[in-house]
Structure formats: C-alpha cells, structure tokens
Amino acid sequence: MDTPFSPIDSLRPSFERLRAAQLAHISTYAERREALDRLGLAVRRHRDALVQACSEDFGRRAPLETLGADVMVTLDEIKHARKHLRRWMRPTRRAVNLTFKPARAEMRYAPLGVVGIVSPWNYPFQLALVPMVNALAAGNRVMIKPSEFTPKVSALMARLLAEVFPPDQVVLVQGDADLAAAFTQLPFDHLLFTGSTAVGRHVMAAAAPNLTPVTLELGGKSPTLIAPDYPVEHAADRIAFGKCFNAGQTCVAPDYVLVPRAKRDAFVSALMASFARRYPTLADNPDYTAVVNSRQATRLRDWIAEARARGTEVLQYLPAGETLPTGVEIVPPTVLLDPPLDCQAMQQEIFGPVLPVISYDSHDAALAFILARDKPLAFYPFDRDKTRLARSLDRISAGTVCVNDVIIQFGQDELPVGGVGASGMGHYHGHAGFLTFSKSMPVMYQSRLNGMFLFDAPYSDLARRAVAWLTR
Structure with missing residues (x-):
C-alpha cells in the first residue's frame, strides 16, 4: 500500500x-x-x-x-x-x-x-x-x-x-x-x-x-496606565490612535486602560470625542480599516455582547444616521466600562477596536493589577512624574514600553521587538x-609565544607555585 x-x-x-x-x-x-x-x-x-x-x-x-x-x-x-x-x-x-x-x-x-x-x-x-x-x-x-x-x-x-x-x-x-x-x-x-x-x-x-x-x-493583554495627574485628554487621543490603527489588529495595541476612578468619565468622554474627530463617518470611510474576516468580527461582537449581558455599560461610536455596510466586517470603536474581570474581553487578547476601561483607586493598586497577570508584549504608562514613572518601569516587566504614547516603539530600528513570558x-x-x-x-587565537607549557604534566614546582599564587 x-x-x-x-x-x-x-x-x-x-x-x-x-x-x-x-x-x-x-x-x-x-x-x-x-x-x-x-x-x-x-x-x-x-x-x-x-x-x-x-x-x-x-x-x-x-x-x-x-x-x-x-x-x-x-x-x-x-x-x-x-x-x-x-x-x-x-x-x-x-x-x-x-x-x-x-x-x-x-x-x-x-x-x-x-x-x-x-x-x-x-x-x-x-x-x-x-x-x-x-x-x-x-x-x-x-x-x-x-x-x-x-x-x-x-x-x-x-x-x-x-x-x-x-x-x-x-x-x-x-x-x-x-x-x-x-x-x-x-x-x-x-x-x-x-x-x-x-x-x-x-x-x-x-x-x-x-x-x-x-x-x-x-501578544497578550498590553496594559495602559494613566497616572493620577496626567491630562486625560492627551492620553485619550493617543490611545484612540493606537486602538483604531488597523482597527486594533496590532499585537502591541493597547488592550485595556487603567484610569483613576475620579477621572474615568472624563477620559471616556475625551476618547469618544477623539473617535469622532478621527472618523466623522464609519460606513464608507476609507480611513477606517475593517476586521479581516467574519470569524474575527464575530468573536469581537460575541465578546461585546457577553460584557453587555453581564451588566457592563458599553459605549460604541457610530455616527448618527449611519448604517454599517454589509459584506465588509466593520466593528465600530467600542468602550467597555469596568467589565467583569472574568469575561472574555478581560481574559483574552482583544485584537480589535474594543477597549475595556478599568477604574483604579491608587497607583500602587493599578501596578498590582498588572503584576497579577501575564507579562505583556507592551506596556504604556502615561506619566510625567519621573520618580513615579521610574517605579513603574522598575516593577513592570514587558516586551516593550512606550511612555506617553502608544505603538510607535514597534517601528524603531534600534529598539528590538520581543516578548517576555506568555508574550x-x-x-x-x-x-x-x-x-x-x-x-x-x-574565537581565541593562541600566540606562538605562550606560557601554557607550565601547565603540562608532570607538573613542575614552578607550575605549583604559579597556581598557588594565582589562587591565593
């Protein structure tokens, strides 16, 4: 046979x-x-x-x-x-x-x-x-x-x-x-x-x-950490860029954001405004990339639906009066506000234009949140306090880091790309x-004149004295 x-x-x-x-x-x-x-x-x-x-x-x-x-x-x-x-x-x-x-x-x-x-x-x-x-x-x-x-x-x-x-x-x-x-x-x-x-x-x-x-x-879940006193408008605008570029289908895209609880709503408002500024339309906008196929788009929609069914407030940017086209997998920029930590969007790498926003009460608690999870491919701290930033960089181990911006580190010729652990x-x-x-x-090149003969057996008194002196 x-x-x-x-x-x-x-x-x-x-x-x-x-x-x-x-x-x-x-x-x-x-x-x-x-x-x-x-x-x-x-x-x-x-x-x-x-x-x-x-x-x-x-x-x-x-x-x-x-x-x-x-x-x-x-x-x-x-x-x-x-x-x-x-x-x-x-x-x-x-x-x-x-x-x-x-x-x-x-x-x-x-x-x-x-x-x-x-x-x-x-x-x-x-x-x-x-x-x-x-x-x-x-x-x-x-x-x-x-x-x-x-x-x-x-x-x-x-x-x-x-x-x-x-x-x-x-x-x-x-x-x-x-x-x-x-x-x-x-x-x-x-x-x-x-x-x-x-x-x-x-x-x-x-x-x-x-x-x-x-x-x-x-890949993995690359975290973004906004420091307590960092301007949320600037952070939101850069995060919107990184999350919508290639419709979020980027291994180093920001996967979720940690934001001070008191500033969460201001951050989300700035984020939605940035979506609107970048994409006045979605249905026929050539600047907004589609999800690659129906399998990936269905996965994203299922995760959004799961978060919503479990009580998560879901904000989706879709210009008024627009209907998304058929035959093209357009998933609008979507924000999940404090979703359950055991839902799919918080357990798996998202790889799409969906962004969980997690409130935190102290900067140390936010660092602990990141440290409790697998080491990410990228880490994005938004912080202008040098001492606090250095503490964050000392504690978080990630494949790459970009401070006060997102994803641009990937294109730097002198910065290697590589993960750590699960990433x-x-x-x-x-x-x-x-x-x-x-x-x-x-490669080692031995000189024609060298002292290695001293270490040939039978060992001489000179060799013994030399070794004793070198190991004294």
Missing part, C-alpha cells in the same frame, strides 16, 4: 535545496547588500499593488496604514540593515584573561543556516519581510509561511520574492493550517513565529524534536535581528 503524501513531504524539496545552497556558499557582504538593494527596489515597485491586495484581503484597509505600517517599516528596516551591515559583520575584539596573554580573542558572527518564518495576517507584508531582512543580512537562506487569511498579499509576496531571489535563497510557501504545522516540524536552524500565545505553544512543541531554537512574537521570547529588528539569526562564535 502506498504511503499517503503528507504536507511536510511537499516542503522537503524546497527546504533541502536551501540547505544545500547554504552549505555550498556563505554570502559575502557585497552579495548581502546587493540582495537588500534588489529587495528595496521591488518593494517600491509593488507598493500600489500591495495597497490593493491588503484592501481586498481585509475587505477594506486604510491605504495610509498599509503604506505606513507595512511598506515604510519594511523599507526602513532594509535601509537600516544596508547602512550598518559592514559593522555588524565585522568581528569584535574580546579581552583575554591576564594569565592567558598574549593570546587574543574575538567574536565572529556566522550565519545559522536556513531560517523559517511563520507570519500572521494583521500586518501580512511587514511581519514576513522584516524578519527576512534580518535573516538575509546575517547571511541565511529563508523559508516563509504566510497566513492563509490574507491570500492576495501572500500571492503578491510570492511573485515579488521570486523576482528578487533565486529559489535556493528565499522560498515562500502557501497553504492552510496543516501546511503551517508541517512547516514548523522542519529542522530549521532557527524558527520565528508571530501569532497568538496558544498557537505559539504548539509551534514550540513542534520545533522541540529537532532542537530548533525559536523566536516567538506573541514571547527572543528579539528581532535591526542589530538585534542580525544577532538573533547569527551564531555569535567566540
């Missing part, structure tokens, strides 16, 4: 081709930089097609959000890598212990080999290509599995990458969850996954038999990404 053809069998030839090419040749500085140049030109060439593909996949996506968060961030990463690549690749000197001089030491940065990237649907271009840029800068071959929920963008990326790279340098494979599961079982030299915490656990388990090191970029492990972006996809290889 013939053995059934499994998804992993379809991936093996591409993987083995990449591995054979890596073993045959390690790319030089000139080759890596030239590849980045070609990639940058291709991204610019396909820019408008990417905007269109994203809009088709989402049903409606703000063009500026695609250009800013997918195209611009990717081009910035390419530019940053090109600028600093020679320095990153250069071996760095390391000190040698006094007793081993005149030997010398250095750290070299060797490619790991074949890197696997599993990317999500929320920023389908950037979250596939930015780690690829890091991996290529480090001299690796790359295999990408994008999300099946954004097929138009995946098909466009496949064409773009085929224009730029030969099939023994970069491969993009398309398929469903079964293919993704098979992908994570390949013996990559490093595997990067961006997605939910639940799926991240499965990815880590799939990589374990091959001892494949993993970088997990997960992930490892880092990438910029130099941190180059190091993630490199083996930092210590």
Whole structure:
C-alpha cells in the first residue's frame, strides 16, 4: 500500500535545496547588500499593488496604514540593515584573561543556516519581510509561511520574492493550517513565529524534536496606565490612535486602560470625542480599516455582547444616521466600562477596536493589577512624574514600553521587538535581528609565544607555585 503524501513531504524539496545552497556558499557582504538593494527596489515597485491586495484581503484597509505600517517599516528596516551591515559583520575584539596573554580573542558572527518564518495576517507584508531582512543580512537562506487569511498579499509576496531571489535563497510557501504545522516540524536552524500565545505553544512543541531554537512574537493583554495627574485628554487621543490603527489588529495595541476612578468619565468622554474627530463617518470611510474576516468580527461582537449581558455599560461610536455596510466586517470603536474581570474581553487578547476601561483607586493598586497577570508584549504608562514613572518601569516587566504614547516603539530600528513570558521570547529588528539569526562564535587565537607549557604534566614546582599564587 502506498504511503499517503503528507504536507511536510511537499516542503522537503524546497527546504533541502536551501540547505544545500547554504552549505555550498556563505554570502559575502557585497552579495548581502546587493540582495537588500534588489529587495528595496521591488518593494517600491509593488507598493500600489500591495495597497490593493491588503484592501481586498481585509475587505477594506486604510491605504495610509498599509503604506505606513507595512511598506515604510519594511523599507526602513532594509535601509537600516544596508547602512550598518559592514559593522555588524565585522568581528569584535574580546579581552583575554591576564594569565592567558598574549593570546587574543574575538567574536565572529556566522550565519545559522536556513531560517523559517511563520507570519500572521494583521500586518501580512511587514511581519514576513522584516524578519527576512534580518535573516538575509546575517547571511541565511529563508523559508516563509504566510497566513492563509490574507491570500492576495501572500500571492503578491510570492511573485515579488521570486523576482528578487533565486529559489535556493528565499522560498515562500502557501497553504492552510496543516501546511503551517508541517512547516514548523522542519529542522530549521532557527524558527520565528508571530501569532497568538496558544498557537505559539504548539509551534514550540513542534520545533522541540529537532532542537530548533525559536523566536516567538506573541501578544497578550498590553496594559495602559494613566497616572493620577496626567491630562486625560492627551492620553485619550493617543490611545484612540493606537486602538483604531488597523482597527486594533496590532499585537502591541493597547488592550485595556487603567484610569483613576475620579477621572474615568472624563477620559471616556475625551476618547469618544477623539473617535469622532478621527472618523466623522464609519460606513464608507476609507480611513477606517475593517476586521479581516467574519470569524474575527464575530468573536469581537460575541465578546461585546457577553460584557453587555453581564451588566457592563458599553459605549460604541457610530455616527448618527449611519448604517454599517454589509459584506465588509466593520466593528465600530467600542468602550467597555469596568467589565467583569472574568469575561472574555478581560481574559483574552482583544485584537480589535474594543477597549475595556478599568477604574483604579491608587497607583500602587493599578501596578498590582498588572503584576497579577501575564507579562505583556507592551506596556504604556502615561506619566510625567519621573520618580513615579521610574517605579513603574522598575516593577513592570514587558516586551516593550512606550511612555506617553502608544505603538510607535514597534517601528524603531534600534529598539528590538520581543516578548517576555506568555508574550514571547527572543528579539528581532535591526542589530538585534542580525544577532538573533547569527551564531555569535567566540574565537581565541593562541600566540606562538605562550606560557601554557607550565601547565603540562608532570607538573613542575614552578607550575605549583604559579597556581598557588594565582589562587591565593
């Protein structure tokens, strides 16, 4: 009887081709930089097609959000890598212990080999290509599995990458969850996954038999903490930006807000006013992005309905007289006022334009609230008191932090992206990404003239006296 053809069998030839090419040749500085140049030109060439593909996949996506968060961030990463690549690749000197001089030491940065990237649907271009840029800068071959929920963008990326790279340098494979599961079982030299915490656990388990090191970029409930004396109008305006950008479908979006009890209503009023200023209309507004599919939209609506059924006051921004369109999953900006802490919106990452607002009675109580939960991917303190802010930063452990604003830290070339605990492990972006996809290889060079003969058996009196003196 013939053995059934499994998804992993379809991936093996591409993987083995990449591995054979890596073993045959390690790319030089000139080759890596030239590849980045070609990639940058291709991204610019396909820019408008990417905007269109994203809009088709989402049903409606703000063009500026695609250009800013997918195209611009990717081009910035390419530019940053090109600028600093020679320095990153250069071996760095390391000190040698006094007793081993005149030997010398250095750290070299060797490619790991074949890197696997599993990317999500929320920023389908950037979250596939930015780690690829890091991996290529480090001299690796790359295999990408994008999300099946954004097929138009995946098909466009496949064409773009085929224009730029030969099939023994970069491969993009398309398929469903079964293919993704098979992908994570390949013996990559490093595997990067961006997605939910639940799926991240499965990815880590799939990589374990091959001892494949993993970088997990997960999510979680990123808290925003407004200090007692911080102007709530400014905080509300920046939080509205972060919660509505890409319709809240951002791993580092503010997930819930902690606000002083006496200022809760003022904060919510400012928040609703900011929604209205940003989006005078929702039904046909091209600047307001849709939720990616009916599954995600139904989840959000169910969570809103659950909170309402349990007595939560729900405020939803919808301009008067507007009816939301059919065929496009528009979820209006929604605020949940002090919902039950065991409801779904407070137990799961929201990943949409729904914002729980939690009242607190003291700043220390608000910190305790955050500390009682999993470590978040992002933490957003709004505070101008330096002493209090330092205490907050000392106590809260998060993947990234942005003070007095939200989400903008993700686009900084010199700030690595990475979670901690349930929000992930490892880092990438910029130099941190180059190091993630490199083996930092210590090398020691013994001098022709050295004193190691003193430590050869049989041990002399001089050796015994030397060791006694060094360990005195």
